[in-house]
Amino acid sequence: MRLTGKGEIINAWFKSKTADKVLSPVREQIIGLIGSGCSLLDVGCGTGDLLFRAKDKIRFGLGVDLDPKMIDFTNERNKSITPKNLEFVHEDINSCENLSSYEIDIATSTLCLHEMKETDAIKTLQSLAKISPKVLVADYSKPKSFWAKVSIELDEMISGHYGRFKEYRNNGYLPGLASRAGLVVSEVNETPIDGILIWELRREIHA
Numbered sequence: 001m002r003l004t005g006k007g008e009i010i011n012a013w014f015k016s017k018t019a020d021k022v023l024s025p026v027r028e029q030i031i032g033l034i035g036s037g038c039s040l041l042d043v044g045c046g047t048g049d050l051l052f053r054a055k056d057k058i059r060f061g062l063g064v065d066l067d068p069k070m071i072d073f074t075n076e077r078n079k080s081i082t083p084k085n086l087e088f089v090h091e092d093i094n095s096c097e098n099l100s101s102y103e104i105d106i107a108t109s110t111l112c113l114h115e116m117k118e119t120d121a122i123k124t125l126q127s128l129a130k131i132s133p134k135v136l137v138a139d140y141s142k143p144k145s146f147w148a149k150v151s152i153e154l155d156e157m158i159s160g161h162y163g164r165f166k167e168y169r170n171n172g173y174l175p176g177l178a179s180r181a182g183l184v185v186s187e188v189n190e191t192p193i194d195g196i197l198i199w200e201l202r203r204e205i206h207a
C-alpha cells in the first residue's frame, strides 16, 4: 500500500468530521434511493462515508477517488469493517480501465462532477450510464436563498477549482451536463441542503 504522510491523513480525518457531517442527510437520502442487495459504485468517494453507511444494505460497494490520501484513509478504515464487501481504488475515473469487470447496479457520485473539466464530466457520465442501468448524482443546483448562494460561491472559491465550478454553473448545472452526455433526467430529488439536488439519470431510449 502506498502510504501518505501524517498531515494528509489528518486532512482526510478532518474531512470525515466536517463535510461528512454536513452531507449526512444527503448520504441517507441516496441510500434510501438504492435497492437492497445491489452493487454500488461511488465515483469521487472521498472518505468513503457513503459506502461505509450503505455497507449493510448493499451486496458490494466500489469507491474510486483520484486523491491517494482519501483512498489510504478509506482502506485503513475498511480493515476494521464487516461485512467485507467494500473495495476502494485510487484511480482517475476517466482512465479507470477495469470498471467494466465489475457488475454495477447503481453508479453514484456526490459533489464530484462540478470539479471536473466539462469534457471529463461528460465522459464520466457517459461511462457511468454505460456500466450501470441507474445513475444517481448529488451535486450543486441553483440555490434558492441568497445565503446558500454566497456560501456555495465562497466554498468553491477557496476549493481551488472555482473556474470549473463556474463552467458547471453557467452551463446549466447537472441537467446541462446530462443533456450534453446524451442522458435524460428521470427523477429530481430535493435535499434538506439548499443548493444540492439528487438527480437520477438514464440513457436515452431511442424508439
Ligand SMILES: C[S@@+](CC[C@H](N)C(=O)[O-])C[C@H]1O[C@@H](n2cnc3c(N)ncnc32)[C@H](O)[C@@H]1O
Pocket (backbone or CB within 6 Å): 019, 020, 023, 043, 044, 045, 046, 047, 064, 065, 066, 067, 070, 091, 092, 093, 094, 109, 110, 111, 112, 115, 116
Ligand atoms: C468535493 S469531494 C466529494 C467527496 C465525496 N463524494 C463526498 O461527498 O464527500 C470530490 C472528490 O472527487 C474526487 N475526484 C475529482 N475528480 C475525480 C476523478 N476524475 N476521478 C476520481 N475521483 C475524482 C476528488 O479527489 C474528491 O475526493
